[in-house]
Amino acid sequence: MATSLQPFLMFEGRAEEAMSFYFSLFPGSELIDIVRYGPGQPGPEGSVMKAVFSLSGQKIMCTDSFVKHAFTFTPAFSLFVECESEDEIVRLSAALSDHGAVLMPLDSYGFSRRFAWVNDRYGISWQLNLA
Numbered sequence: 001m002a003t004s005l006q007p008f009l010m011f012e013g014r015a016e017e018a019m020s021f022y023f024s025l026f027p028g029s030e031l032i033d034i035v036r037y038g039p040g041q042p043g044p045e046g047s048v049m050k051a052v053f054s055l056s057g058q059k060i061m062c063t064d065s066f067v068k069h070a071f072t073f074t075p076a077f078s079l080f081v082e083c084e085s086e087d088e089i090v091r092l093s094a095a096l097s098d099h100g101a102v103l104m105p106l107d108s109y110g111f112s113r114r115f116a117w118v119n120d121r122y123g124i125s126w127q128l129n130l131a
Helices: 015-025 086-097
Strands: 008-011 030-036 048-055 058-064 078-083 101-109 112-119 125-130
Touching: 008 015, 015 030, 015 048, 015 058, 015 086, 078 086, 086 101, 086 112, 086 125
Parallel strands: 008 058, 078 125
Antiparallel strands: 030 048, 048 058, 101 112, 112 125
């Protein structure tokens, strides 16, 4: 039986940059653990071999892949955020879509009074919902 389950994000050299960006957006977020590639290891020295961080209490793992893959992130997997206020959903929608893409603009939809679906500058997909 599984003892834990958490998202795992594979970046290509921008894991630490992405974590810092997310920390700036979600108060109370934290870096829980980070292991870096050292001299003589397969990845670029100092890059993220594995990190665990927390955004709004959700643990997420990530890595910097030194191998170029024929795939990347897809909106078929997204992080769903329940926002507590109009100000919060507007702020997150603007920040996360900056240099990214808007998949569904912030608006009132039949299933939600305020909702947005965006991809951030790293390719991660976010669904933002006003609780």
